[in-house]
Amino acid sequence: MGPNLPVDVVYVILGHLDTEDSIDRQTLGACGLVCTEWTHPSRYYLFREVYLSDSNLELLLDLIETSPYHIISFVHLLVLSSAVVGGLLDQSIAKLGPLRLPNASDLLTCIPCDIFARHSSGLAQICPNLVRLTFAINTLPLERIFEVARFFPSVGSICFRHCGFDHVQPPKNPLPVQRHALALDMDRFFMQKFCHHVLPLRPIPVVSSLRLSGLLPEPTSAAGNYLRQVGVNLHYLEFCAQPGFSDDALKYCTGLRHLVIRIYSISAEMLCFRILPHLRCPNLTTLTFGEIAPTSYLCSAEPLEKWRTVDEFLTHEHFPNLCTFTIASPWLFTQQLRHCMPLSVARGMLHVIGVRLTG
Secondary structure, three states, X not given: OHHHOOHHHHHHHHHOOEOOOOEOHHHHHHHOOOOHHHHHHHHHHXXXXXXXXXXXXXXXXXXXXXXXXXXXXXXXXXXXXXXXXXXXXXXXXXXXXOOOOOOOOEEEEOOOHHHHHHOHHHHHHHOOOOOEEEEOOOEEOHHHHHHHHHHOOOOOEEEEEOOEEOOOOOOOXXXXXXXXXXXXXXXXHHHHHHHHHHOOOOOOOEEEEEEEOOOOOOOOOHHHHHHHHHHHHOOEEEEEEOOOOOOHHHHHOOOXXXXXXXXXXXXXXXXXXXXXXXXXXXXXXXXEEEOOOHHHHOOOOHHHHHHHHHHHHHOOOOOOOOOEEEEEEEHHHHHHHHHHOHHHHHOOOEEEEEEOOOO
């Protein structure tokens, strides 16, 4: 059956084994043995993400040397696992030697920053065309990161994922060029520490993506001041909303294209009434209210008609490029919600996710 399928169809089929949550490597490996036509597609998904650790280094090098398929061309993401520490990492980098991963666009490091910094020049040669550099480290000395970034001139985005910043001293130099954009994924406490140390830099590092595990910062805080100065460059913003939260910092984020709000203990329609009239993001394409706590809906049956006003807001001239509006709603109200938002339904941008109430 395999040889009779077009190769494009095989790629689509095997692509379902490679999701955002996990990769079914065992099944992909078995699919590569079905026939010759399936080998290349299976290798493509198997080696698109490579996790380098002391336990798999030798196997990886053997595969690269003996495989008739140029698997190094399949690698798009290289992950340095925390299992590689100390001298083991030194040996790993040495063994990689002249290896080049020309299509590796992403590098994710989970190893201590000082070890990564020692080998930055070697990693830059192994991955000469990096576009995104991600740090997932518990303790991160920010000044070292800014120094390390200079070894990767092709990197256009630096991501801090769940990092805790250790500011022994503030960074002495800015990022190499202004085009470097930061992608921040952290809680509000660490963002305050981060912003406190980058505000004195000239030019101030640009942030293109911000995902907060908590509320938006207050405008008078260091993080609020940071958004006031560079918020126009922010394209993706995700944060939590709950009663009493401040949304004043949103007025600085006029360049948003994607806005995700996670709601806790506050009704979605009231949040829309509060935010939408003051939101000035002409380039906004997606607006999502997600991960809503069930208690948010206990008193949400009676204001369904208010969604008609929300519907008018969404079709206002302030949102000329809005393509998708996603809202989580109890199963009981999904159809009624669609009836209350005919303009959004007609434009094909309303997406309602049904959720079950508990308690």
